[in-house]
Amino acid sequence: MSDVRPVVVVVGAGFGGLAAIKALAEEAVDVVLIDQRNHHLFQPLLYQVATAWLSPADIAAPVRSVFSRQKNLRVVLGRVTGVDASEHAVVVDLGTRQARIGYDYLVLATGARHDYFGHDHWERFAPGLKTIEDAIAIRERLLMAFERAEMATETSERDANLTVVVVGGGATGVEMAGSIVELAKAALVRDFRRIDPRQARILLVEAGPRLLPAFPEKLSAAAKTSLERLGVTVLLNSRVMDCEDGAVVVAGERIPTATVIWAAGVKASPAAAWLNAAADRAGRVLVSPDFSVPAHPNVFVVGDTAALTDAAGHVVPGVAPAARQAGRHAAAVISARVRGEPEPPPFLYRNLGNLATIGRRAAVADFGWIRLRGPIAWWLWGIVHIFFLIDFRSRLTVSINWLWSFLTYKRGARLITGDHHQAAHEV
Amino acid sequence: MSDVRPVVVVVGAGFGGLAAIKALAEEAVDVVLIDQRNHHLFQPLLYQVATAWLSPADIAAPVRSVFSRQKNLRVVLGRVTGVDASEHAVVVDLGTRQARIGYDYLVLATGARHDYFGHDHWERFAPGLKTIEDAIAIRERLLMAFERAEMATETSERDANLTVVVVGGGATGVEMAGSIVELAKAALVRDFRRIDPRQARILLVEAGPRLLPAFPEKLSAAAKTSLERLGVTVLLNSRVMDCEDGAVVVAGERIPTATVIWAAGVKASPAAAWLNAAADRAGRVLVSPDFSVPAHPNVFVVGDTAALTDAAGHVVPGVAPAARQAGRHAAAVISARVRGEPEPPPFLYRNLGNLATIGRRAAVADFGWIRLRGPIAWWLWGIVHIFFLIDFRSRLTVSINWLWSFLTYKRGARLITGDHHQAAHEV
Numbered sequence: 001m002s003d004v005r006p007v008v009v010v011v012g013a014g015f016g017g018l019a020a021i022k023a024l025a026e027e028a029v030d031v032v033l034i035d036q037r038n039h040h041l042f043q044p045l046l047y048q049v050a051t052a053w054l055s056p057a058d059i060a061a062p063v064r065s066v067f068s069r070q071k072n073l074r075v076v077l078g079r080v081t082g083v084d085a086s087e088h089a090v091v092v093d094l095g096t097r098q099a100r101i102g103y104d105y106l107v108l109a110t111g112a113r114h115d116y117f118g119h120d121h122w123e124r125f126a127p128g129l130k131t132i133e134d135a136i137a138i139r140e141r142l143l144m145a146f147e148r149a150e151m152a153t154e155t156s157e158r159d160a161n162l163t164v165v166v167v168g169g170g171a172t173g174v175e176m177a178g179s180i181v182e183l184a185k186a187a188l189v190r191d192f193r194r195i196d197p198r199q200a201r202i203l204l205v206e207a208g209p210r211l212l213p214a215f216p217e218k219l220s221a222a223a224k225t226s227l228e229r230l231g232v233t234v235l236l237n238s239r240v241m242d243c244e245d246g247a248v249v250v251a252g253e254r255i256p257t258a259t260v261i262w263a264a265g266v267k268a269s270p271a272a273a274w275l276n277a278a279a280d281r282a283g284r285v286l287v288s289p290d291f292s293v294p295a296h297p298n299v300f301v302v303g304d305t306a307a308l309t310d311a312a313g314h315v316v317p318g319v320a321p322a323a324r325q326a327g328r329h330a331a332a333v334i335s336a337r338v339r340g341e342p343e344p345p346p347f348l349y350r351n352l353g354n355l356a357t358i359g360r361r362a363a364v365a366d367f368g369w370i371r372l373r374g375p376i377a378w379w380l381w382g383i384v385h386i387f388f389l390i391d392f393r394s395r396l397t398v399s400i401n402w403l404w405s406f407l408t409y410k411r412g413a414r415l416i417t418g419d420h421h422q423a424a425h426e427v
Numbered sequence: 428m429s430d431v432r433p434v435v436v437v438v439g440a441g442f443g444g445l446a447a448i449k450a451l452a453e454e455a456v457d458v459v460l461i462d463q464r465n466h467h468l469f470q471p472l473l474y475q476v477a478t479a480w481l482s483p484a485d486i487a488a489p490v491r492s493v494f495s496r497q498k499n500l501r502v503v504l505g506r507v508t509g510v511d512a513s514e515h516a517v518v519v520d521l522g523t524r525q526a527r528i529g530y531d532y533l534v535l536a537t538g539a540r541h542d543y544f545g546h547d548h549w550e551r552f553a554p555g556l557k558t559i560e561d562a563i564a565i566r567e568r569l570l571m572a573f574e575r576a577e578m579a580t581e582t583s584e585r586d587a588n589l590t591v592v593v594v595g596g597g598a599t600g601v602e603m604a605g606s607i608v609e610l611a612k613a614a615l616v617r618d619f620r621r622i623d624p625r626q627a628r629i630l631l632v633e634a635g636p637r638l639l640p641a642f643p644e645k646l647s648a649a650a651k652t653s654l655e656r657l658g659v660t661v662l663l664n665s666r667v668m669d670c671e672d673g674a675v676v677v678a679g680e681r682i683p684t685a686t687v688i689w690a691a692g693v694k695a696s697p698a699a700a701w702l703n704a705a706a707d708r709a710g711r712v713l714v715s716p717d718f719s720v721p722a723h724p725n726v727f728v729v730g731d732t733a734a735l736t737d738a739a740g741h742v743v744p745g746v747a748p749a750a751r752q753a754g755r756h757a758a759a760v761i762s763a764r765v766r767g768e769p770e771p772p773p774f775l776y777r778n779l780g781n782l783a784t785i786g787r788r789a790a791v792a793d794f795g796w797i798r799l800r801g802p803i804a805w806w807l808w809g810i811v812h813i814f815f816l817i818d819f820r821s822r823l824t825v826s827i828n829w830l831w832s833f834l835t836y837k838r839g840a841r842l843i844t845g846d847h848h849q850a851a852h853e854v
Contacts, residue, residue: 038570038843055482057840064618065841074620077574077843094578132842143465147504151521191491193501397824413484414492415559416465416504 005030005072006338009090009103011080012269013040013063015320016109016303019327025070027335032101034092036079038062041132044320045385045398047172049135050261051179052143052187052414056132058398076101080110083274085296105298105334108271108285109327112304112318115265115282122243126167126260129176138261140416142180145258146188147416149195156256162200163257165248167240168264169206170213171356174223176263177204177232178359185231186360187414202232205250207239207264212364214317215354219364222373226358240264266318268305275299280307289346291330300333302326311346320388321352355381432457432499433765436517436530438507439696440467440490442747443536443730446754452497454762459528461519463506465489468559471747472812472825474599476562477688478606479570479614479841483559485825503528507537510701512723532725532761535698535712536754539731539745542692542709549670553594553687556603565688569607570843572685573615576622587683589627592675594667595691596633597640598783601650603690604631604659605786612658613787614841629659632677634666634691639791641744642781646791649800653785667691693745695732702726707734716773718757727760729753738773747815748779782808 006029010017013035024031039060048054067073078092078099089100114128127137142164149161164184166177184200191197204211204227210220211227211234224234235250242249247256272279277293278286284307287293291300291308303323308316316322329347336343353367355377363377372380382402386395401413433456437444440462451458466487475481494500505519505526516527541555554564569591576588591611593604611627618624631638631654637647638654638661651661662677669676674683699706704720705713711734714720718727718735730750735743743749756774763770780794782804790804799807809829813822828840 038574038841055484055840057482057842060842062618062841064615068617075618076578077571078578096575096578099578144504147465148523151503151505151523151526188491190495191489191502397827400824400827413482414465414489415484415487 006104007032007102008105008107008334009034009101010107010109011035011090012109012111012303013037014043014109014111014303014323016111016323016327017107018063018066019324020107020109020300020302020331021067021070021073021327023328023331024335025072027072027331027338029072029105029334029338031070031073032076032103033063033067033073034076034078034080034090034101035063036077037131038064038077039132040066042388043130046129046132046135047176047179049132049413050129050138050142050176051183052139053179054398054401055413056136058401060132080274083108083299085275085299088298103298105337106296106300107327107330107334108269108274108299108301108305109303109323110269110271110305112266112268112282112284114262115267116262117265119243122262125243125245126240126248126262128262129172139413141259142183143414143416146184146192146195146197146200148258150192151194158195159201160246160256161258162195162197163203163255164200164259164261165203165205165250165255165257166261166263167205167248168262169204169208169211169234169236170263171354173204173206173263174211174227174356174358176261177202177227178230178357178362181227181230181232182359198231203235203250203255204232205235205238205240207237209237211236212356215356215364215366216371219366219371219373223356223358223364226362226373230359266304271301271305275301277301282307290333290343291326291347292333300330302330308347310349312348314349314351316347316349319354322349325350355384357381433531434459434529435532435534435761436461436528437534437536438462438517439536439538439730440464441470441536441538441730441750443538443750443754444534445490445493446751447534447536447727447729447758448494448497448500448754450755450758451761452499454499454758454765456499456532456761456765458497458500459503459530460490460494460500461503461505461507461517461528462490463504464558465491465504466559467493469815470557473556473559473562474603474606476559476840477556477565477569477603478610479566480606481825481828482840483563485828487559507701510535510726512702512726515725530725532764533723533727534754534757534761535696535701535726535728535732536730536750537696537698537732539693539695539709539711541689542694543689544692546670549689552670552672553667553675553689555689556599566840567843568686569610570841573611573619573622573624573627574843575685577619578621583683585622586628587673588685589622589624590630590682590684591627591686591688592630592632592677592682592684593688593690594632594675595689596631596635596638596661596663597690598781600631600633600690601638601654601783601785603688604629604654605657605784605789608654608657608659609786625658630662630677630682631659632662632665632667634664636664638663639783642783642791642793643798646793646798646800650783650785650791653789653800657786693731698728698732702728704728709734717760717770718753718774719760727757729757735774737776739775741776741778743774743776746781749776752777782811784808 042059045059078094082091145161152158181202184197188197238251268283272285285301304318357363363381365372365377469486472486505521509518572588579585608629611624615624665678695710712728731745784790790808792799792804
């Protein structure tokens with residue numbers, strides 16, 4: 001029968017999954033996207049939701065809406081619980097029932113969560129930042145800490161609530177620390193009567209010898225100087241040894257704090273376990289140079305949950321542009337096979353550069369051929385991020401929110417929702 | 428001692444409380460605002476958050492930020508659990524501990540919740556709309572119903588998920604129904620593959636003989652015609668007899684539905700119980716013409732939790748402009764007493780008019796001297812609401828979101844957050 005088209009199942013609506021789906025738009029295949037959320041999340045800006053700068057909807061786009069015109073795509077809202085690779089089917093929990101969805105080609109783009117290096121019970125005290133729910137929970141903790149400090153009757157209680165510890169000196173940790181210090185020292189500064197939010201202590205804790213290990217050393221040093229100028233205390237070569245209710249132990253010293261934010265370590269999704277495939281220490285599937293899984297040539301793994309060193313010997317990093325390129329490449333391989341054409345040459349990662357902001361006016365940028373820091377890098381960062389935001393409306397409202405915050409130092413999304421009394425008891 | 432200033436405690440950061448606080452800005456008093464949330468909510472637009480049009484932060488402003496320049500105000504984030512009127516103190520749950528806050532004057536502006544007329548267990552199946560959490564929960568239910576319909580294997584399951592019942596034909600119910608029908612028939616129309624969202628049935632159920640009982644009969648009829656033209660089924664003289672899991676019983680008929688939204692009935696806050704004061708059937712405190720409580724002349728109750736017929740014989744309605752006027756009046760009485768000046772004349776409610784929208788292009792407006800309907804009323808409604816939004820940034824982003832939705836029919840805030848699998852099991 002000529003009208004039986006191959007089915008491509010894509011799991012995960014992140015950067016990798018979306019790129020694969022878009023690349024298959026004109027192909028004679030039926031695409032099924034499965035995700036447990038109804039939206040694509042622009043994760044690089046998630047820290048701005050956590051620090052009350054942007055609203056969740058500013059950086060999230062409903063996937064059905066993103067692809068409403070792509071007629072060969074069907075969207076399934078459900079949680080994948082396993083892959084039956086021998087039967088070529090994915091097992092999905094739809095909430096009301098279980099379903100099996102068969103595939104001819106499978107693209108797993110299921111991403112990663114933060115890793116507590118064997119101390120999963122720390123998560124309660126030191127939440128990480130991967131989803132909108134994470135961001136809202138962190139926003140609530142940050143804002144509630146200032147509220148509790150304002151009402152504190154003892155100095156120790158006040159000081160613990162005015163201490164924020166960010167764990168992990170990668171891009172997320174650096175951007176979080178910079179944004180929190182500005183929240184405290186600019187946005188909140190006139191809003192309390194008993195405390196001065198400028199007295200807040202923001203600590204950035206990194207186990208390694210420098211911040212931003214993916215950047216050249218000079219930019220790492222520039223980032224550290226910029227953060228310290230803003231008022232962040234940067235602790236290098238300092239490992240977190242314990243997290244508990246109301247305190248964190250760093251390099252042997254117990255620091256009383258109501259707010260610890262975990263931006264260290266990444267653990268891949270269970271894709272390797274579903275496929276019974278070889279994985280690296282972070283749980284990422286060791287894929288072939290075309291992103292297929294050695295034992296299952298019709299199964300591809302892309303993005304943060306795949307581990308690959310490309311044909312030129314570059315380790316493909318866990319960043320959005322790399323996931324996009326991987327998704328497109330896997331789609332090209334599938335296209336070639338569907339058409340019976342020769343497969344594309346092995347994947348080569350194109351490094352488009354690295355960017356990280358430090359607060360309102362500074363950033364570091366590394367494009368290989370040029371390295372920038374300071375205000376120029378900051379403006380570049382802003383333009384690049386607005387450009388990559390997924391739809392027109394998000395670009396516009398994010399631009400306005402940023403401009404407004406920039407001019408007024410205010411933060412528009414300073415909402416505590418949920419049961420904050422419970423949150424107050426927890427911390 | 429000349430520097431002991433009277434303390435005015437205001438409970439509730441709604442329209443009434445905020446108006447009272449602003450009116451006391453230049454007075455020689457210390458004002459304490461107590462609210463269990465950190466934001467003022469622009470409730471008249473809450474239905475647009477529930478229908479994925481606006482983000483929570485678009486219609487909420489942090490109270491500390493609103494009043495950052497008012498130096499005689501202190502903000503306390505906590506839940507009032509009682510009033511000790513004989514000792515002139517308010518009892519507050521701060522989460523970490525209980526506190527007593529003494530007052531010379533007390534203004535209770537604690538609002539209202541929806542009322543299930545003795546069937547409180549219906550709330551689980553038919554949530555109401557008063558807080559941001561309510562709005563997000565309703566948004567999730569609405570969006571999840573379409574997702575479940577798309578995945579349904581049986582016609583009955585699909586139809587129940589495509590049926591939405593809005594209970595209550597007041598302004599909230601009318602605006603919700605109009606907004607939901609447009610969500611289904613315009614915003615979602617291209618986004619599903621198995622269902623056609625235009626097949627969704629939206630029912631608006633009203634126990635009385637007409638919609639919008641606060642409006643003239645002609646406008647009620649115009650609202651009904653507009654809604655029916657959009658595709659809403661309006662059931663008048665129809666009482667809800669039961670709500671259960673997956674169905675609602677209206678006028679003897681069982682209607683299978685996954686989504687019931689409660690917009691009927693209002694129950695005042697427990698202010699009357701705290702004060703042991705006389706209340707009407709809805710629990711509203713029967714106040715004197717200056718909004719004070721007969722047994723406690725230094726305690727004032729304003730807004731939705733107060734019941735008053737003004738000096739001209741008009742019942743003061745439970746709407747935002749009335750709450751604002753009441754808050755200002757109570758503040759004026761307090762000012763006069765503090766200064767030892769004569770008190771202002773008894774309160775006279777100034778009716779600024781009634782407005783309700785019906786979808787994207789229609790509205791009804793009643794200003795007494797002029798009555799409008801159709802597009803002119805709709806534009807007027809939009810301008811008035813943008814004007815009253817509390818700060819500049821909200822005005823701007825709301826305007827943009829509206830314009831964007833108006834031009835594209837899209838809804839930007841179509842996010843399902845929280846554990847939707849649990850939500851799926853609940854319904």
